[in-house]
Structure formats: C-alpha cells, structure tokens
Amino acid sequence: MASSTSTLIPFTILTTFLFFSSISASPSSSEPTIPRREMLDAFSAQMLAAHNAVRARHRLPRLTWSTKLANYAKWYANQRRKDCRLVHSTGDYGENIFWGQGKRWKGTDAVKDWAAQEVYYDYGRDACMANRDCLHYTQLVWRSTRRVGCARIKCANGDTYVVCEYDPHGNVIGQRPY
Numbered sequence: 619m620a621s622s623t624s625t626l627i628p629f630t631i632l633t634t635f636l637f638f639s640s641i642s643a644s645p646s647s648s649e650p651t652i653p654r655r656e657m658l659d660a661f662s663a664q665m666l667a668a669h670n671a672v673r674a675r676h677r678l679p680r681l682t683w684s685t686k687l688a689n690y691a692k693w694y695a696n697q698r699r700k701d702c703r704l705v706h707s708t709g710d711y712g713e714n715i716f717w718g719q720g721k722r723w724k725g726t727d728a729v730k731d732w733a734a735q736e737v738y739y740d741y742g743r744d745a746c747m748a749n750r751d752c753l754h755y756t757q758l759v760w761r762s763t764r765r766v767g768c769a770r771i772k773c774a775n776g777d778t779y780v781v782c783e784y785d786p787h788g789n790v791i792g793q794r795p796y
Contacts, residue, residue, distance in 0.1 A: 658683055661725055665768045665782070668729035669758065676796050678761055687711060687767025687783040695771045695781045702773035712757045712787030716780040723778035725770045732758050744794050756795040760788025 658666065662683055670680045694707040704715050716728030735755035738747045746752035757763070768782040788795060 661770065662688065662768070665725045665729065666766065668726045669766055669782075672729065672733045672758055676759055678759055678796055679764070681764060681766045684765035684767040684783075684785065687765055687785060688769060689767070691767050691781040691783045692769035692771075694783075695769045695779055698773070698779055698781075699771055700774050702775060702777050702779050707781075709783065710787065712760065712763060712784030712789065714754045714757055714782045714784075716778075717773075718778040718780075721772055721776055721778055723770075723780070725768060725780050728768075728770075728780040728782070729758070741794070753789055757784055757788045759795050760784070761796045762786055763788050 666681065666683045673680065690707075690709060690711065694709070694713075697707075698705065702717055704717055706713050706715065714728070714732050716723075716731055718727065732754035735750075735752040738750035739745075739752040739755055740747060763784045763786060765785045766782055768780065770778065770780045773779050
C-alpha cells in the first residue's frame with residue numbers, strides 16, 4: 619500500500635506542476651498566434667462554402683475568407699457599377715468576374731458558372747479547349763491559393779456583378795492548377 623501512495627504523490631506533483639506551468643507560460647513573439655474565428659455574413663459564408671465545395675472534389679486545401687480581399691473586390695466592383703463591364707482590375711490578386719442580367723443572381727451562381735468551365739479544361743495538355751474559356755475554373759481550383767474575398771453589387775442598369783479576389787493568384791504560366 620505504501621508503494622502505490624509513494625508512486626502516486628510524485629505523479630500528482632509532476633502533473634500539477636505541468637498544468638500550472640502551461641497556464642502561466644506566455645508565448646514568445648516568434649510563436650504563431652491563432653486568430654479568433656471571424657464571423658462571416660451570409661454572403662461571405664455562402665461564397666466561401668461554394669468555393670470550398672468545388673475544391674473538395676479535387677482534394678485541394680480549403681480556402682479561408684479574407685476581409686482584405688473582400689474589401690478590394692467591393693472597391694473594384696464599385697468602379698464598374700456604371701458600366702458593369704467584364705474588365706479585370708490591375709491588382710496583384712487572382713480575380714474572377716461574373717455579370718448576370720437582372721438582380722436575381724446570387725454570388726454562388728457565379729461560383730457555379732466558373733466551376734462549370736471544368737469541362738473545357740484539358741488537364742493532360744494543361745490548357746483550355748479551343749475557343750473555350752476555363753481560366754476562371756483554374757483560378758478557383760489553384761492549389762497554392764489560400765485566401766478568397768468576394769463582393770456582389772447591383773450595377774446602375776440593375777444587373778448583378780460579382781468579383782472574387784484570390785491570394786496568392788493562380789493561372790501561373792507553366793504550372794498546373796492541381
């Protein structure tokens with residue numbers, strides 16, 4: 619009986635010491651910190667989920683939502699509010715743009731449209747089929763992209779305009795998306 623008690627006491631003391639040491643230890647400045655989970659509005663959450671659903675089909679890393687990219691997307695979309703033209707910004711991000719006639723379009727419709735371009739991507743040749751666009755799709759599934767931010771606006775004529783920004787950008791010549 620005495621041997622089990624003498625074994626238990628050092629174990630208890632060691633466990634207690636480790637517990638209190640971990641509580642009082644402060645992280646050094648070189649240790650990464652984990653930010654609190656950002657609460658997303660419905661549009662942002664739906665856009666992120668739609669992107670990650672497409673990426674999951676190829677077992678690609680999940681994207682995280684970037685408020686910085688969303689703000690840039692909103693700023694750029696507002697630049698196009700008067701004409702609703704499919705003209706890319708000159709930012710250093712990857713960028714997908716969608717235009718839909720009328721106001722009934724949801725942001726996730728843009729993601730579905732870009733993902734539908736998969737049928738035009740020839741993985742063997744790492745190219746789009748002749749006379750077909752697939753670069754929105756390849757940006758959507760670009761393996762090294764980690765963050766996305768999107769915005770949706772109503773243009774002056776009542777149409778829908780969606781912009782998504784990606785960081786790091788994809789569609790790098792000579793590299794495959796996945």
